[in-house]
Amino acid sequence: xxxxxxxVLIYDISREGRRAxxxxxSESPSxxxxxxxxxxxxxxxLPEVSELETVRHYTRLSxxxxxxxxxxxxxxxxxxxxxxxxxxRLAMLPQFLERHPLAPDxxxxxxxxxxxxLQQDLAVITGMQxxxxxxxxxxxxxxxxxxxxxxxHEARGDSERTEIIxxxxxxxxxxxxxxxxxxxxxxxxxxxxxxxxxxxxKAAVGPQTAGIMLTNPSTVGVFExxxxxIAAIVHDAGGLLYYDGANLNAIxxxxxxxxxxxxxxxxxxxxxxxxxxxxGGPGAGAVxxxxxxxxYLPIPRVTREGDRYRWLTETDCPQSIGRLCTFNGNSGVLLxxxxxxxxxxxxxxxxxxxxxxxxxxxxMKRLQExxxxxxxxxxxxxxxxxxxxxxxAKELGANVMDFAKRLLDLGYHAPTTYFPLLVPEALLIExxxxxxxxxxxxxxEAMVRIREEARENIDMxxxxxxxxxxxxxxxxxxxxxxxLRWQQAS
Amino acid sequence: MxxxxxxxxxxxxxxxxxxxxxxSVTVGITDHAQESIGDLVFVExxxxxxxxxxxxxCAVVESVKxxxxxxxxxxxxxxxxNEALADSPEAxxxxxxxxxxxxxxxxxxxxxxxxxxxxxxxxQLVADEG
Numbered sequence: 325x326x327x328x329x330x331x332v333l334i335y336d337i338s339r340e341g342r343r344a345x346x347x348x349x350s351e352s353p354s355x356x357x358x359x360x361x362x363x364x365x366x367x368x369x370l371p372e373v374s375e376l377e378t379v380r381h382y383t384r385l386s387x388x389x390x391x392x393x394x395x396x397x398x399x400x401x402x403x404x405x406x407x408x409x410x411x412x413r414l415a416m417l418p419q420f421l422e423r424h425p426l427a428p429d430x431x432x433x434x435x436x437x438x439x440x441x442l443q444q445d446l447a448v449i450t451g452m453q454x455x456x457x458x459x460x461x462x463x464x465x466x467x468x469x470x471x472x473x474x475x476x477h478e479a480r481g482d483s484e485r486t487e488i489i490x491x492x493x494x495x496x497x498x499x500x501x502x503x504x505x506x507x508x509x510x511x512x513x514x515x516x517x518x519x520x521x522x523x524x525x526k527a528a529v530g531p532q533t534a535g536i537m538l539t540n541p542s543t544v545g546v547f548e549x550x551x552x553x554i555a556a557i558v559h560d561a562g563g564l565l566y567y568d569g570a571n572l573n574a575i576x577x578x579x580x581x582x583x584x585x586x587x588x589x590x591x592x593x594x595x596x597x598x599x600x601x602x603x604g605g606p607g608a609g610a611v612x613x614x615x616x617x618x619x620y621l622p623i624p625r626v627t628r629e630g631d632r633y634r635w636l637t638e639t640d641c642p643q644s645i646g647r648l649c650t651f652n653g654n655s656g657v658l659l660x661x662x663x664x665x666x667x668x669x670x671x672x673x674x675x676x677x678x679x680x681x682x683x684x685x686x687x688m689k690r691l692q693e694x695x696x697x698x699x700x701x702x703x704x705x706x707x708x709x710x711x712x713x714x715x716x717a718k719e720l721g722a723n724v725m726d727f728a729k730r731l732l733d734l735g736y737h738a739p740t741t742y743f744p745l746l747v748p749e750a751l752l753i754e755x756x757x758x759x760x761x762x763x764x765x766x767x768x769e770a771m772v773r774i775r776e777e778a779r780e781n782i783d784m785x786x787x788x789x790x791x792x793x794x795x796x797x798x799x800x801x802x803x804x805x806x807x808l809r810w811q812q813a814s
Numbered sequence: 815m816x817x818x819x820x821x822x823x824x825x826x827x828x829x830x831x832x833x834x835x836x837x838s839v840t841v842g843i844t845d846h847a848q849e850s851i852g853d854l855v856f857v858e859x860x861x862x863x864x865x866x867x868x869x870x871x872c873a874v875v876e877s878v879k880x881x882x883x884x885x886x887x888x889x890x891x892x893x894x895x896n897e898a899l900a901d902s903p904e905a906x907x908x909x910x911x912x913x914x915x916x917x918x919x920x921x922x923x924x925x926x927x928x929x930x931x932x933x934x935x936x937x938q939l940v941a942d943e944g
Contacts (some may be wrong), residue, residue, distance in 0.1 A: 496880070496881070741879075742852075742879040742880065743879075743880070745879070745880050745882070748850065748943070799853070799878035800853040800855055800878055800904075803855035803856070803878055804855050804856075804903075
């Protein structure tokens with residue numbers, strides 16, 4: 325093993341005087357034509373490596389990736405499903421790739437037609453009136469949604485509404501969004517069956533309620549059964565309902581947030597609609613609205629007039645809350661989502677929900693049979709479920725983080741850890757519809773094996789991981805002494 | 815088993831409360847709470863002079879796992895926030911009932927203290943949650 329193969333930063337393999345083309349004759353272009361005052365006086369600190377070394381360095385780094393393309397990745401609430409190569413191929417057609425984004429609408433009718441159809445398809449899938457695609461990711465979609473709720477109340481002169489209700493199981497982004505939009509967060513507890521605590525909910529609703537933010541199925545992995553009653557109570561009080569689309573995968577083609585009574589929804593196209601995720605992103609947080617929020621929907625969106633498509637702007641939508649990005653959204657991502665939606669069609673959509681919930685329930689049952697504790701044993705899982713490792717933590721000394729790190733050694737990306745917080749030692753597991761039974765069985769075996777290892781040698785488990793490029797990281801130091809700046813070794 | 819000192823009062827939200835000789839109360843989070851949320855990386859204590867309502871979120875403790883609110887156990891005025899925690903939030907983990915205190919409150923109505931749990935009741939709450 326050479327030093328080069330262990331390097332994380334390209335600067336680590338820099339050697340003075342090394343250049344890209346060793347044999348090709350090269351001539352440095354002269355900077356004389358640039359006025360002296362614009363020229364830098366000291367050379368930039370660039371790594372000195374050959375072209376081949378550069379390629380090898382980044383290829384090696386890419387081989388260290390722990391990704392959906394290399395490993396089972398059951399990260400709860402993140403829907404790490406396979407991104408079909410077909411969708412990728414279609415979005416990369418040269419007619420899309422080489423189109424100039426500022427080209428006039430007349431020369432981009434094909435692209436605009438795809439965007440318009442995706443808007444319409446997503447509106448049908450979610451039961452909403454219309455959809456905007458120019459929102460860059462989920463958290464921004466939430467912001468757009470709550471900003472529209474605020475615009476709606478303000479347009480009616482209803483300024484006494486100061487609170488947004490958020491269940492304690494919600495994603496952290498929900499209370500953050502409500503606060504960003506100037507609302508006070510009113511937290512309500514979750515009952516022991518996983519549904520919202522109705523008494524606490526009713527007590528929290530009043531004339532001060534601007535709205536409620538819910539995920540259904542919720543973050544504890546069960547379907548909120550009294551959603552219609554909740555919607556009626558919120559609407560009766562004059563508030564609106566926000567749907568966090570993080571868990572939409574579970575109900576795709578089966579149930580629609582619009583039919584449940586939601587007024588606004590964001591969808592994570594990088595989760596439910598299978599576009600690349602995380603570091604490979606970018607994301608896309610499409611937002612859909614019911615009739616009453618339609619005037620406030622962000623622009624730009626595509627409209628169809630006769631057989632022509634064009635972008636809607638401020639002139640068309642004077643009440644719109646405006647633009648959430650300076651351009652037209654992550655169009656490459658939108659095209660992948662469009663291809664995915666069209667490939668699945670009306671028949672394929674419900675199968676996503678069926679297989680993702682089947683996989684989750686199979687995995688939950690298998691882990692239960694092996695003696696692991698499920699947080700809501702009386703409820704059928706949706707597309708994800710929670711295992712609580714409180715017994716393993718207490719009796720064996722192996723907590724969620726220890727299991728998570730050891731899973732990496734065994735070739736499985738860890739599920740979501742310590743979330744939601746209301747379940748002690750929580751592992752939130754979402755297998756998605758694109759994994760085989762064989763893969764799920766392998767994961768169960770890994771969990772059982774780690775428990776055995778903890779019984780025999782707890783120190784070994786606490787020391788994991790052993791087979792990754794880095795060992796156990798110091799989370800506390802990383803949070804308290806964050807230092808992302810590279811400095812030349814002196 | 816986490817520590818639950820006999821001489822303190824407790825809340826449903828895992829805060830502890832100590833009545834001081836001058837009539838003010840010192841507030842922190844319990845040993846059980848610090849254990850469940852893990853190593854703290856940040857504590858935001860309230861400014862002196864802040865007036866707080868019982869059950870109102872008035873401080874934040876952030877660990878490697880999550881950020882959690884700390885609620886005022888009783889109504890009153892904050893007389894002091896533990897500024898030392900800005901540099902050493904780990905004191906909440908190592909000494910939750912001592913150096914890890916979070917704020918001092920001058921109660922609006924000292925009678926509110928009677929509504930809080932005693933050590934036995936809090937121990938039961940922790941056991942029920944387990």
